[in-house]
Amino acid sequence: MIIKTVNLETVCGITSTFPENILPEFAFAGKSNVGKSSLINALMNRKAYARTSAQPGKTQTVNFYNINDAFYYVDLPGYGYAKVSLQEKERWGKMIERYLHTSRQLRAVFLLVDIRHEPSANDKMMYEWMVYHGYAPVIIATKLDKIKRSQLQKQLKLIRSGLGLKGESLILPFSAETKQGREEIWALLEELMQE
Numbered sequence: 001m002i003i004k005t006v007n008l009e010t011v012c013g014i015t016s017t018f019p020e021n022i023l024p025e026f027a028f029a030g031k032s033n034v035g036k037s038s039l040i041n042a043l044m045n046r047k048a049y050a051r052t053s054a055q056p057g058k059t060q061t062v063n064f065y066n067i068n069d070a071f072y073y074v075d076l077p078g079y080g081y082a083k084v085s086l087q088e089k090e091r092w093g094k095m096i097e098r099y100l101h102t103s104r105q106l107r108a109v110f111l112l113v114d115i116r117h118e119p120s121a122n123d124k125m126m127y128e129w130m131v132y133h134g135y136a137p138v139i140i141a142t143k144l145d146k147i148k149r150s151q152l153q154k155q156l157k158l159i160r161s162g163l164g165l166k167g168e169s170l171i172l173p174f175s176a177e178t179k180q181g182r183e184e185i186w187a188l189l190e191e192l193m194q195e
């Protein structure tokens with residue numbers, strides 16, 4: 001897809017009502033620092049549209065990016081930032097759940113995990129929420145350039161077992177550094193948009 005326009009159209013905080021969009025939505029979740037902003041920028045061919053987090057966990061909003069007036073890229077708040085109170089963590093969690101529960105246009109959810117590490121308890125919880133709300137999350141394993149090619153299968157297995165993925169669940173390895181995996185993610189988004 002040729003990206004003509006990217007507009008951050010709506011920003012929702014804890015108490016905001018989510019917009020009732022007509023265009024399809026695709027939501028992206030992952031813990032702080034996993035590379036979510038870098039993924040958005042790589043997909044959109046923008047250098048710094050979504051701010052990469054100098055202070056992870058700071059912006060706790062749901063951001064709706066209108067792309068080409070064709071679909072929304074929905075950036076869910078990063079979770080798991082250690083320096084935040086439990087109460088605050090619960091509020092973000094509720095916001096994410098509320099979005100998953102209420103969006104009518106949400107076509108697919110993407111969960112980002114770092115390819116180098118075993119998924120955390122928060123990653124697993126997020127995955128389970130997504131499944132609970134009826135979605136089959138697509139896993140994006142970020143920072144692919146940080147591992148050796150020979151480690152890939154082992155790491156994918158670790159992610160699969162850590163999240164408790166079912167056999168058919170898709171994991172797409174991705175690197176914002178080399179852009180490896182970008183075409184596969186785009187192909188999937190385009191396919192889902194047709195549905």
Ligand code: GDP
Pocket residue numbers: 030031032033034035036037038039051052053054056057078142143144145146174175176177178
């Ligand atoms: P966010 O908090 O999930 O939005 O994460 P960011 O996109 O801000 O990335 C967190 C850090 O990881 C930054 O220092 C990025 O430069 C780095 N990073 C993100 N993606 C990649 C990647 O694919 N490869 C490498 N080597 N670093 C990455």
